[in-house]
Amino acid sequence: MKIVGVSACTVGIAHTYMAQQKLEDAAKAAGDEVKIETQGTIGVENELTAQDIADADIVILAIDIKIANEERFAGKKVVKVSTETAIKAPNKLIAKLHEIAEK
Template identity: 55%
Template sequence: MQKFTNTTIDPQGLHDRPTGEKGKVKIVGVTKCPVGVAHTYLAAEKLEKAAKELQYEAKIEAQGSQGNENELTPEDIASADYVIVAADVAIEGKERFNGKKVLVLPIKDVIKDANGILQSLPTRAHTY
């Protein structure tokens, strides 16, 4: 379980939130499209890029046609502030996110505006 050490304002200054030792928002996510090819990987890439721009830590699992890539560990999930599930079909292992703040949305939304999605997590994510 993550130990919270202080409180900071998020990059947009909208919400107080507890932070870990590094003081960064930590995001984990899963992307999956029906075919498991282009959109799965494009959405993962968009989330990683947006997280870097916002100075968030992110690890995104892509559940593609060739299997799962960049698979999330229990430690990754436990230390995450938020979970994003960007999928148009059922993902594998959704029970891993029980008790976490999760945002589930269509993959096209992430491809269109990953930055906006990440910034909206404090108000849109709900405990799973």
Template identity: 60%
Template sequence: MKIVGIAACTSGIAHTYIAKEKLMRAAEALGHEIHVETQGTIGTEDELKAEDIKAADVVIIAADIKVGGKERFAGKKTVEVPTHIVIKSPKALLNKIQNDLGL
């Protein structure tokens, strides 16, 4: 499964990066390809490329705040969850998404 995503928390620091790291490690452990950008107080980092978004099977937005740039994902299956879900159970989340999409 090809995944792109955004991680963002209220302060834009701790949970943002923890969620990104947990999501990336879980995806890689399960054999998925993943790219995650962060949005926070220091701006956007690791911004998603248009070609990665186009190739993605699913978009995961792990955020506790409103994120910018959602229009980039028009027509894509998008899953929005709070950061704590990704931090606590990243593999379970990815397995559920994969099963729901039939991939």
């Protein structure tokens, strides 16, 4: 499965990158392709391309704030969670994404 997403916390530092890393590790362990964009204090990193989004089976938004360009995910299956959820239960979250993507 191909997963793309965005992580962004209120401060834009620690939780943004912790959520990205946990999601990427859990998705790779499940055999998925994954790319997580971060929107932190230093701006957008690992930016998702239109092709990344078009090719994705599902979008995960691990966000605690409003993010830039959320409209680019229109028409995709999108799951929103807090960065805390992504950090504390990434494997359960990836399993849930599989369930949702298969519906």
